[in-house]
Amino acid sequence: MIDIGSTIFLELQEFKEGESKVLNLRCRLVDQTTKSFVIDYPINQVTNKPNFFFDGTQFRAWFIGKDGAMYAFDTEITGRKKGNIPVLLLKDPGKENYQRIQRRNYVRVETSADVAVHPINNEFAPFTSVTLDLSGGGSAVMIPNNNTLPSRGEVILWVVLHMQTGQIEYVKAKCKIIRVYKSLKSARERVSLQFLEIGERDRQKIIKYCFERQLALKRKK
Numbered sequence: 001m002i003d004i005g006s007t008i009f010l011e012l013q014e015f016k017e018g019e020s021k022v023l024n025l026r027c028r029l030v031d032q033t034t035k036s037f038v039i040d041y042p043i044n045q046v047t048n049k050p051n052f053f054f055d056g057t058q059f060r061a062w063f064i065g066k067d068g069a070m071y072a073f074d075t076e077i078t079g080r081k082k083g084n085i086p087v088l089l090l091k092d093p094g095k096e097n098y099q100r101i102q103r104r105n106y107v108r109v110e111t112s113a114d115v116a117v118h119p120i121n122n123e124f125a126p127f128t129s130v131t132l133d134l135s136g137g138g139s140a141v142m143i144p145n146n147n148t149l150p151s152r153g154e155v156i157l158w159v160v161l162h163m164q165t166g167q168i169e170y171v172k173a174k175c176k177i178i179r180v181y182k183s184l185k186s187a188r189e190r191v192s193l194q195f196l197e198i199g200e201r202d203r204q205k206i207i208k209y210c211f212e213r214q215l216a217l218k219r220k221k
Contacts, residue, residue, distance in 0.1 A: 037090040108135035114160040143189040173198035
């Protein structure tokens with residue numbers, strides 16, 4: 001299900017001065033037993049420093065499994081151990097209590113991320129716009145008025161990702177134009193893009209962004 005050394009992401013709901021805030025953390029799976037994930041101390045994704053928690057602290061956790069799907073579950077710290085490195089015991093609720101969220105290549109979310117679209121051989125004038133949706137495999141982008149795209153070909157796409165931690169990530173991908181279309185006759189043109197060349201680290205940033213968006217929407221529901 002998950003390899004030793006993989007990253008587990010944790011979310012902690014905090015309440016300060018009457019306001020709710022989500023603390024985002026990451027940790028590494030050091031070992032696993034039948035009832036626990038053995039993890040190193042969670043790292044705050046904003047400060048990049050370890051945070052310390054008492055036994056019984058409850059989290060929402062998720063990881064990307066060997067099959068490329070995301071698995072989310074509720075958990076809590078059940079203990080700690082001292083060794084070469086100090087570790088925490090995180091309750092494993094069992095596979096039957098994991099929430100499986102699609103294979104990563106098909107996790108597509110509606111989102112308005114800022115983008116810049118550039119030609120490869122000066123076929124059109126570059127422009128900035130926003131996404132209509134985004135996934136680890138591609139995106140749909142709004143084409144502004146007074147801008148055009150060829151119906152076929154390739155483009156360079158820059159995507160700006162505002163992560164839940166407050167960090168801003170920039171992703172670059174070479175894309176294939178799948179189709180240029182309108183949802184309605186009076187609507188602006190849109191283009192469907194498929195990622196052809198993208199660094200695996202950049203793809204993981206997009207996947208994480210999409211998963212964060214999905215979890216945020218599920219919390220609202």
